[in-house]
Amino acid sequence: MGADHRLVKWCDVFIMLEPKLDLMPDNKQTALFSLHQELGGKMVPFAGYEMPVQYPLGIMKEHLHTRASAGLFDVSHMGQVELSGDNVEAKLETLLPANVQALKPGRIKYSFFTTEEGGVIDDLMITKDGEGKLFLVINAGCKEKDLAHMRAHLDSVQIVERDDLGLVALQGPKASAVLGRLAPAVIEQAFMSCQFVDIGGVNCRVSRSGYSGEDGYEISIPNTDLDRIVRLLLAEEEVEAIGLGARDSLRLEAGLCLYGHELDETISPVEADILWAIPKSRRESGGFPGAERILAEMASGPKRIRVGIKPEGRAPMREGTELFHGEEKVGVIKSGGFGPSAGHPVAMALVQSDLKEVGTELEAEVRGKRLPCKVAALPFVKQTYYRKSK
């Protein structure tokens, strides 16, 4: 998420929170823009779009509502891209460390484009639609560079950005009951799978996935029908519209990386501690950009690694806050704020890997003062993804 975690002056807060649209002349709008305004969303510039940071409910209640019931998020700013062509699966494997060739139709994998130096260009979701057909969801702020990267390296692959589609996420323990009322087939849909179902008379791509740590769905809907179908979802009593502010606090509590924070071109997947997304076959065969650094770090351990940080007091520790062990600077906070469900401030940091043990006592320098904090287990709240009962 953007730069809105930093210490800001009053005037910036007003720019950030007030719908002064003349300040964002070049920003795009999603097909839900007028609905956001109608719902009282506070629109802010984010990754080239005007997006709701919160609605009148406020970030705290929006966050708690999502964990207790169901929250609806507009994530249409994210890029949706179709790849097609012979052997597109094998070709995509040259750019990232997932086992795309083994992906079965209708299944989804999380992965990331790596740089030659072993950093991360972007993280993404890959769905296999069929032989030679893949569907990607990429971060809004990385769209241009991802598309350029793929166009430069994927020979004879047709790359189509589907900006005719909107994307919404329905997240929370009641998401399944709500969406199941409109499309019963989604109730028993497996985690990280995708199917097309009819919602309100429109064929929609429904993925059982999300980024809140809760069960839920991401639904890709033609822009022409987006407003109408989102209103159908919002009409269900369990559902509230949720802004980007709560989206960020939810994913932070869930211990999920956000590009531009825990992930960037200088941080390796080993340092970001997302090795679970690199399957055994790719660890053995390599063959993706930066494999040399990444495989070497896996063998000998990275110098620094992502950890959870729990501030001991009530003061949040924001992005950029430096961490100390005695007098030695040992790390930096990459995302930090208040965790409404955790009930205390939460953060994620990159720290020297010899200090990664849960419970390690560190100090953070906040406004010139050293405040105590501890390395904490991630996630801060239990993830509750859907597992089919046997």
Next chain:
Amino acid sequence: MARQYSREHEWLDVEGDVALVGITEFAQEQLGDIVFIDLPEVGDEFDKGDDIAVVESVKAASDVYAPLTGEVIEVNDLLADEPATVNASAEEDGWFFKMSIADKSELDELMTADEYKAFVESES
């Protein structure tokens, strides 16, 4: 003396040489859910415009500027445990601090309630 307001969205109740200071209802509404307030310590001295406190909402940290030059003589201890008091009662129970007034001429720049209302409308 009637309540006065600063352009930095603070309210001040001035009595003699002392001002009681908080942030306005408008400011708390803009900030959203407040989770932490870093208050100055009693005895700290500030020039007008210095950073005197920090308000942390779920999303962001925002500086509060000293509305006047003077010394902090009391802080609202309630806010350490219950920062959300500022959301619930910004202009009463959610006061931030009391400070002495070193230079009464600085009061001339403050606004009346009506002036502040017009100021907020012109800003948004």
